[in-house]
Amino acid sequence: MAQGVILFPSTHFAVRAEKLISPRFSVKLIPVPRHLSSDCGVCLRIPWEQREEIQKILEGAGVKIEGSHLLSLTKK
């Protein structure tokens, strides 16, 4: 299953997103992949095909999102 990440402006929003999303989706807070940002914080790893549904919930709750990215499966 393809996975992606949602990036947030800060950890506050990432933790808020985890709390809102984790009851319904299989998500995990992970360090921001270096190729996406040099930020030292965390982002939310999500099942990529559910990204629209997840983003809708976050936007509805006023969680600031910086972007979402598909995690490349070939990259090692």
Added chain:
Amino acid sequence: MEKELVYLDNAATSHPKPEGVIQAMVRFMEDVGANPGRSGHRLSIEASRVIYEAREKVAQLFNICDPSRVVFGQNATEAINLGLKGLLRPGDHVITSSLEHNSVMRPLRALEKEGREVTVIPCSPEGFIDPHDVPKSIKKNTKMVFLNHGSNVVGTLQPLPEVGKICQNHSLLFFVDAAQTAGAVPIDVGRQKIDLLAFTGHKALFGPQGTGGLIIGEKVDEKKIVPLKRGGTGSRSEFEEQPDFLPDLCESGTPNGVGLAGLNAGLDFVRKLGIEKIRNHEIQLTERLLKGLQGIPGVIVYGSKDARKQCATVSFNVQGMANSEISLRLDEQFGILSRPGLHCAPSAHRTIGTFPEGTVRLSMSYLNTEEEIDITLRAVSQLAREGA
């Protein structure tokens, strides 16, 4: 064997703390311990979660939707400094009351020297502001009204909804100091039209010292806030400029993680009981104390003398005795811990007519009992009889 102490200095800091607060802090130190928001490992994330939980609970307690608008800091003083220095520009006018604490007066007096105008509305000798005095003080350049919710000297509760409405009608920011009331008296930021609310974590919210914060309402444009300090936030690390969003804008450097873990548990304690239950118990204690003190010959009680119009803080003097002497003897002879003097609020004492001597202050928390009030009343009665 040492007799049990009666702690009546809760307006300075609440004591004892609920067991859950101590346990939460030990758990944070033993099992979490990491720096929140600075890394992606499990312990750092767990530390971030603890702080997020506390932030969300503060938001819920004061009825605001967006927890990112709760900015944590060291105490209410820091929050007040942030709100005043961060938003008032040279040429701006601010209105406040004569009942304010030095945590407000001192930054305001300093800002006055740097080109801001300050109007202090005198309160009644009982310690109440008359809301009608607010519009009379509004000028073209008025930007903010600052008001304490509950006095740290006489406990009087100010009419927040009335003043809030005036601020809304005149498009002024309404800044409230809830150091004495957050956790003990209901506060609804929306209904009371509050734009900025400074709170402390270590009084009626039962957290440890070194916790507090500022709630920044939706009407306040965060882009216009000048933070007190700038530094590492764990976010936007690639830039050397401070992030311009809340809460990171105003929270630089490693936060008081263990303290906020304690505050988080203190918020649970308050939520479980409910503010209404806490308030009712404190009204009962205050009523008992006020009534008892007024019945002791030679005792002068200050403030409203109406438990429903004040928080659980009572000021008194005994004729012919220095308040420092009363406080000392209450401690040494009876194990009752009070606070004498001016309580960092000289203007409030001028208002109630007790400057520069001050008063003896007795301040309760939810954890005090009627029995402790009775012990205190017997002690004050004995001291007043014995005289100086």
